[in-house]
Amino acid sequence: MKTIKILKYKLIALCLGLMCACSGMLDEELFSQMAPENYLTTQEGIKSTLDAAYAEGYLNGYSHHSVRNIEEWCTxxxxxxxxxxxxxxxxxxxxxxxxxxxxxxxxxWLKPYRAIRNANVVLENVKSANIGDELKQTYAAEARFIRALSYYYLHSWFGPVPLRQSSEDEIYLARPSEEEMRQFIESELLAVISDLPAPGEEQAYGRATNGGARALLTKFYLNTKQWQKAADMAQEVMDMGDYSLYPDYAMLFRVENEQNSEFILAYPQIPNSPGNNYMNGAFPEGFANHPETGLTFQNSWRNWAAQYRLYDSFYNSFEEGDARMGLIIESYVNGQGNTVSLLNNDNTRSFKYWPDPNGLGNEHGNDVPGVRYADILLSRAEALNELNGPNQISIDLINMVRDRADLDPLELSDFMSTAQLRQHLLNERAWEFYSEGKRREDQIRMGTFVSSAIDRGVTNAKPTHVLFPIPQAALDANEMLVQNDGY
Known part of the structure; x- marks a missing residue:
């Protein structure tokens, strides 16, 4: 394998240099699984490389902070x-x-491609590694999942990007067609479902499962408007019987309730590094306590100069009595003991990732949901509406989510057209998934991303903004890359 050969050549060069400096000191033959030519033949070597792929492919620490903010601030x-x-x-x-x-x-850009590189190294070496066949199969499936996940994100942000499937690939690769990109992501996720462990049987919490692959595939089908496939795959997730809505929305995102039945694909965070640092920007200036919940600021936490604010138009859009508003604060007590109102100034705050009592510095331990069961229910409801117009199954699925939010159920007669129910689903998803980095993809899929920005006074918003630009540094490094339209 190319990776092993490169490591071997580096070792030879090192040995020659040492022999010149001190003859005879390397007369004894080296027997060690840590030798470069042996490392990727061991379980330790394969697993550590796979772990590195997870670290790069999952949204954790500051990468979650950057991606979430990029995805939300344009909505x-x-x-x-x-x-x-x-x-x-x-x-x-x-x-x-x-x-x-x-x-x-x-x-x-760089982080997903590092995950892809590490996944490719695993796939190129796992077959010849000295580990059992069953574990080889699982490691290979996990590597393919991480690679597909990384391409899923890259595609959602930039459109088709170069498909690197081997360390033997040419240095410069052109962008594939949209169809080629979609086909690769779909085929990879379909292929690994049978080889990934069932939920609860994975080696460690947060690693890929067959439920996670199905959930990601559901979202891929939904965002590429493959409605029948999205509806069918969502049903597969539901039929597994492993997932359910967590009964209390306000407690769902707290550290003490992680590893729950609603988080299908979860990105674990730890209260040092890498951790969830959303709350540092959500705390309003001078936050001391929130009397309604008893939350008191701890000295071990941080309150950044950066301030993450919710628009009043969003806050005021909730239906009266919606329990999901319980994670949005509208006032607080500052360090001087004064009550400060956050209303009517585009300034209410999302405390969805409730502060971790063991949070340290910038980092809290609240896990980040990649796909939740609520998303599967609403995805199937949306897909069926796009296929058939308003229908009872879609209404029932939406009502499952609304019931947890203590809202009255919808009636089929409330919706006279596909467009009407689509608009309600867009609103329902905003109320359910705020602060989770889903809004941009939802608005793009439902055709409101640009028009909504124009309505907010962003007059230069254009249809080409549904894709981000290929980073200039990436263009400089690959002469075959072509920039997206409009940039």
Whole structure:
């Protein structure tokens, strides 16, 4: 394998240098599984490389922070002021981003491609490794899942991107067609379902399962408007019987309730590094406590100059009595003991990732949901509406989510057209998934991303903004890459 050969040549060069400096010191033959030519033949070597693929492919720590903010600040839910990151926030809010945005290159281009590289190394070496066949099969399936996940994200952000499937690939690769990109992601996810462990049987919490692959495939079909496939795959997830809605929305995202039955694909965070640092920007200036919940600021936490604010239009859109509003604060007590109102100034705050009592510095331990069971229910409801118009199955699925939010059930007679139910689903998804980085893809899929920005006064928003620009550094490194239209 090319990877092993490169490591072997480096070892030979090192040995020659040492022999010249001190003859005879390497007379004894080396027997060690840590020798470069042996490392990727061991379970330890394969697993550590696979772990590295997970670390790069999952949204964790600061990469989750960057991606979530990029995905939310260009929508009708959230905006930002203050701190160093306001330079990026202004670009997203005003639709003036370009190919030089650092977060797009570091966290949305390089990181997924590092995951792909590591996954390819696993796939190139696992067959000849000294481990059992069953474990080989599982490791290979996990590597293919991480590779497909990385391409899923890249495709959603930039459109078709070069498909690197081997370390033997040419240095410069052109972009595939849209059809080729879709076919690769779909085929990879379909192929690994039978080889991934069932939920609860994975080696460690957060690793890929066959439920996670089905859930990701559901979202892929939905976002590419393959409605029948989306409806069918969502039904497969439901039929597994492993997942359900967590009964209390307000408690769902707390550290003490992670590893619950609703998080199908979860990105684990830890309260040091890499951790979830959303709350540092959600705390309002001078936050001391929130009397309604008893939350008191701890000295071990951080309150950034960056301020993550919700638009009043979003806050006021909730139906009266919606329990999901319980994770949005509208007032607080500051350090001087004064009650500060956040209403009517585009300034209410999402406390969805409720502060971790063991949070340290910038990092909290709240896991990030990649796909939740609520998303599967609403995805099937949406797909069936696009296929058949308003129907009872879609209404029943939506009502399952609304019931947890303590809302009255919808009636089929409330909706006279596909467009009407589509608009309600767009609203329902905003109320359910705010602060989770889903809004941009939802608005793009339902055709409101650009028009909504124009309605907010962003007059330069254009249809080409549904894709981000290929980062300039990536273009400079690959002479065969072509920029997206409009940039």
């Amino acid at each position: 009708d839910i959230e905006w930002e002021t203050g701190g160093g990151e306001n330079r990026t926030a202004v670009l997203m809010i005003d639709f003036t981003w370009d190919a030089s945005v650092g977060w797009m290159y570091g966290d949305m």
